Amino acid sequence: MAITGAARLAGIMGWPIAHSRSPALHGFWLNEHGIDGAYVPLAVAPDRLEQALRALPALGFRGCNITIPHKQAALKVMDRVDPFARRIGAVNTVIVAPDGSLEGSNTDVFGFRENLLEQAPGWRAAAGPVVVLGAGGSARSVVAALSEAGVAEIRLVNRSRDRAETLAHDLAAPKTGITVHPWEQRTEVLAGAALLANSTSLGMENEPPLQIDLTALPPGAVVVDIVYVPLETGLLATARRRGNPTVDGLGMLLHQGRPGFAAWFGAAPQVTSALRRAMLATFAAAH
Numbered sequence: 001m002a003i004t005g006a007a008r009l010a011g012i013m014g015w016p017i018a019h020s021r022s023p024a025l026h027g028f029w030l031n032e033h034g035i036d037g038a039y040v041p042l043a044v045a046p047d048r049l050e051q052a053l054r055a056l057p058a059l060g061f062r063g064c065n066i067t068i069p070h071k072q073a074a075l076k077v078m079d080r081v082d083p084f085a086r087r088i089g090a091v092n093t094v095i096v097a098p099d100g101s102l103e104g105s106n107t108d109v110f111g112f113r114e115n116l117l118e119q120a121p122g123w124r125a126a127a128g129p130v131v132v133l134g135a136g137g138s139a140r141s142v143v144a145a146l147s148e149a150g151v152a153e154i155r156l157v158n159r160s161r162d163r164a165e166t167l168a169h170d171l172a173a174p175k176t177g178i179t180v181h182p183w184e185q186r187t188e189v190l191a192g193a194a195l196l197a198n199s200t201s202l203g204m205e206n207e208p209p210l211q212i213d214l215t216a217l218p219p220g221a222v223v224v225d226i227v228y229v230p231l232e233t234g235l236l237a238t239a240r241r242r243g244n245p246t247v248d249g250l251g252m253l254l255h256q257g258r259p260g261f262a263a264w265f266g267a268a269p270q271v272t273s274a275l276r277r278a279m280l281a282t283f284a285a286a287h
């Protein structure tokens, strides 16, 4: 759709930025809603992040998304930060307030939760313990979302124990116990679990496979993989074959974009099968 001189502006800051799927995602919604707006990739070097963020109001931008490697650094530049972003230690969505100040939030938590609710509507936080694999940036969002949903026990398994200990410490919550387990015990900790979430990069295209024996996992346990290339990872294929409900990672990516789009462009976007097809086509085109 053609844009006019009055177009609403937003974008995504990262370094590098060419890999980002967000311009395709927001471009789909802008077209769908017939909005006079543009969402552009913004290649911002780390030493110019603050300068770039502070320029948003002067350029008339309504805000932006933040991606690798800026999510932690952006938090320090914000004038206001929502409690989730503060807890996680990372900002992925910036809104320029009418007075030009910057509001930072983290919508990965929202994205994980909405995707889980949509793809596994029968899951309940009270169903039992959850196993989370990984303690990187995205694991922090996954743990925060599960804790916020009311999960009482999270078994956190990571290759580097110190990183898992830090996450458990940073995201400690009164109603959620987070226990840390060695990577070698990833099979044993599945006993009695109601949900397994992979938030490592294992199983992603060009990464090693995730090697895990699901024998101990109850047949009704939900299996979530936040890796979305490929859409059906080895973990999800194994889980599906043994009858476990599965949740792929694409929906998390799509849902996390909704709050920013609504704030910048003034319309509530939906995650539809047409959007999923369009985004999958962009992955195929990248090969």
Ligand SMILES: NC(=O)c1ccc[n+]([C@@H]2O[C@H](COP(=O)([O-])OP(=O)(O)OC[C@H]3O[C@@H](n4cnc5c(N)ncnc54)[C@H](OP(=O)(O)O)[C@@H]3O)[C@@H](O)[C@H]2O)c1
Residues within 6 Å of the ligand: 108, 111, 133, 134, 135, 136, 137, 138, 139, 158, 159, 160, 163, 199, 200, 201, 202, 204, 208, 226, 227, 228, 249, 250, 252, 253, 254, 256
């Ligand atoms: N669906 C979505 O919207 C969404 C959003 C964000 C990220 N993701 C995906 O999630 C994945 C992780 O992203 P991230 O940002 O959290 O990455 P990250 O911060 O680099 O963390 C990577 C995690 O994978 C673990 N890991 C990597 N190689 C490993 C190996 N060989 N053996 C065991 N563990 C290994 C790391 O363990 P150590 O701590 O020991 O290094 C760490 O826990 C990526 O595939 C990304 O594409 C999806």
